[in-house]
Every structure is written in C-alpha cells, then in structure tokens.
Amino acid sequence: MRLVRWLNKNNYYFVSETDVIEYYYNGKRIPSGAVWLTLDDGWKENLFNVIPIVNQYKIPITIFIPTGIVENDGIYWWSLLQKSRDVLQIPYSEVFKIPEKERRKLVEKVRFSSNRQLLRQAVTKDDIYNLSQYKWISFGAHTVLHPLLPNCTEDELNYEIIHSCETLAQWTKRPVNSFAYPMGKVDTRAIEVLKNLGVKVAVTTEMRPASITDDPFLLPRVSVYDGITNAEGIANVVGVWPRVIKMIKRI
Template sequence: MKSIIRKIIEFFLPYYLINSGKINKVINNAAEGKIILSVFFHNPSKELFESIVKWFLDHEFKFISADELYEIGIEKKTFPSKAVIFTVDDGWKENKENLVAVANKYNIPVSIFINTDPIENGNGYWVSYLKHSQQKLGTSHIVGSIKKLPDTQRKEIVSQLVTSIELPREAMTIEELRSIKNENISLGAHTLSHPFLVNCTNEDSKNEISGSKQKLENWLGTKVDTFAYPFGSFGEREIEYVKSAGYKMAFSTVANYITQENIGALYKLPRFEVIEHASLKENICRMTGVWDEALNLMKKNR
C-alpha cells in the first residue's frame, strides 16, 4: 500500500512542484547570487545526464569547477549568479561513456571522486556484493545494518562475500582514469575502501583519507586536493584528517544549497543527489531542493 502511495506521489509531485512556481523561485535566488546549486551523481545513464545538462543550459546556468568554487569560498572570486557545480562519486566504468563524453561535448567542468580499491583490484563495489548476496544467496546483509557496525566487521563480511561471489569490474581502470582527465574533468579522492568513516578507528579513518590521495597522485602524476565523504559519513575527526592530509575542500551529502553563509565551511560542502532511476522531472525537483522541502512538509502535516 505504501509503495502505491509512494508511486502516486512520485508521479504527481514533480508536476505540482514544477507548475507551482517553486522551481522558478529557486532559479531566481540563483540569479540573484543568493545560492549556488550543487549536484552529485553516481552512475547516471547518458540520457539522464545529458537531459540534466541541457536543463541547466536552457535555464542559462553557468557550470563552475571545484577549483572555482574553492576560489569563491576563500573570497578570491565573488559569489556568482546562476552557478551550478557537478560532482560524481565512486568512479563507475560507465561514467566514461555516459558522463565524461557528455561533459566534454558541452564543455562543462565535472569533478569525479574516486574510490581507489575497486580501481586497483578490479573487484565490484562492496555494496554490489551485498546486493548480489541478498538476491542470489538470501543473506541478510543490507547497507543499513552494516552502517551500524564497526568498520572491521564490515571488512570481514565484505571479504567473505568477495571470495564467494564473482562480480565483473564495475570501476574504471587506472588507464581509464588517466585518459578521462582533461581541462573539464578533474579527479578527487573518495577513500580506499568506501567505509562509513565514522565507524573506523582513528588510524583507519586517517589511512582511508590520506591513502586514497597518495594512490591517485601516484597514478595520475598530479596533485589531488579535493575529497568527498563516502555515504556522507564524517565527523569533526574526519574534517581534521582531511585537512591534515592536504585537501583544500570536501563534499558531504547534506542536501542543501551553497550560500554566502555556508561556503566558508569548505570541508562540509552540501550537495543534492540525483536519483538515477527517477525521472528527469523528479530530479529537477531534487537538484533545486524543492523535493526534500515538499516531502518534509508532507511528513510534518501527517
């Protein structure tokens, strides 16, 4: 029953939100230089990614890079009007065709944050092993329950699954990383093993954060100074480690606008997530922040 209601909401809510003028209000706030839109992807289809790029271009948004955002953050550049930043997490193999090719076609900057273990060892992402084991073997491991465990236990469970299940490579190779890097595409780090950093020991958290930077710098031969927290999991400890590892900025998954007030907090920059199985209309609502606002309002009124 709940899923039917959910489906009805998902179908009608975007139409309502788009026609209600709420999205135009957000676009006006961006035009007045009150907010920068910050959007992140994982593994979108080419169709969805290109339609999102076109939507921002049709609405005369300017795409800014992580470097430009940093310069705005340290007040070297003024807060822009109608700006959007695109970031991507993990380093999925399909990104090359579906996202990098489109970014190059439209000449727009994108930062991709790389989870280095799957790049290096050719394994799938650990969440994929979990999903696979649930569907095929009927195991009860889900991300939500793993989230509550110390990271040593997550590692044990994942290493057992990796030995019993064979999954094809899901991440790009080191060569592919080298080949996609250009004036549009910049690469940042996203830890070694994609843990919930807050569940790690001090030593492991530090190593996950600095180790992925070192690996990428060795592979690419360039400085890597941007970071994204896996699952948006971080605390004050992680901010300290990210700073001391030499990153200049880090992205969270807090769904919010970048504003003149919060941009100074360069180690917890907010981002709105694109949901890859959802429609373009729903994602327009999500990227402009009106989706969460509407759902929160509905929850409150229930």
C-alpha cells in the same frame, strides 16, 4: 545525461572545483544559478552516459574515486552484498553499522562463498589518467575501500584518507583538493586529516544548495540518484523538491 543538457540549455552556470575553492577561500564571485557537477565512486557507465556530454560542452566536473576499489576488481562491495543477501549472516542494513574491520571480513567471506559473478563496475586507473588530461575534469578522493568513516578506528580512518589522496595524486599527476565522505557519513575526525593533507573542500550528501556560510569541509549537495526521473532531477537541482519534502514533514 538529460539533466546536464537541461541545465546547459537553461543557462545554468557550471563552476569547477577551483571556482568553488576560490569562492570559499578568496571571496570569488559566482553567479546565481551556479552548479558544481560531481560524481561519486567512478562508475564505469559514466564513461558512456556522462563524460561524452561533459566533453562536448567542456563542462567542469569532479569525480570522487575510491582508489582501492579501482585498483582491485572494480566491484563495489555494497553492490556485491546486495546481490548476495542469501549468504549474508546479518541483515543487509546492519552492514552499515558494524566496525570497519568486521565489514571487511564480511565482504571477503561473501566474495569467496557467493556464486554471484559480477562484471567490473568501476573505471580503471588508465581511464582516470586519460580523463585527467582534460582540464575541465578533476578528481577528488573518496577513501580507499569506501568504508563508513564513523565505523573506522583512528588508524583505519587515517589510512583511508591519506592513502587515497596520495594514490590519486600519483595517478593524475595533480594535487588532490577535494574529498567526498562515503555515503555522506561525516566524521569530524576526518577534517583535521584532510586539512593537513592540503585538501580544501569536502562534500556530504546533505540535500540542499550550498551557501557562503557553509563550512567548506561540510558542503551540502543536491543528489541526482539512479532511477530518478528527469523531472525529479530538475526539481532537486532548482531546490523545489527539498522544500516540498520539508513541507510534507511538517504535516
């Protein structure tokens, strides 16, 4: 992961999940240029392209895990649907707008009718347990099946959050202190559930650096997505790219 190497070489200070919690709840001082490194979804490829450098430099990192996907076949439903558009009964973009119950039915129908044979994409429970032995690697909850929470009923939302936190705590033998909203889709109903579970911070995909004035359950993040160039990644992290986008939107 070239971006992590660049940050390390240029003296950016990596902070842990614990540091972030202490910053928001106890006023812990964090130096300028601090970076909390997070990964969503638990992609198996991270074991080969991120974890080696994290372990080499002992860089703190938090990985957000959708427990149900890991427990099952390890195939991400959005990846399956992308590759099976020929059997989808609705446009792919509409999948993210339908009620969660309907989304689940659609995914199961595609699983049985599609001839797309996907290899496992997610890490395994054993991978998670093994990684949890490193003190600089922490895990946060990311629901069970990675639904869009605003599309969930009250019962579905509660299940997705509570069960994922409880399951992840069992796997890692650690308390779950952080949560990532799937696809960044925030649902304020989730905040009270998270607080009752003892979760301390939750992250979105709002693209900007975090500050002390942010709500710890609505923390922004700077995204480094698949296919991005190293230069674009650096521009995102140092805050240049979001400012450029804002300038363009004003034109």
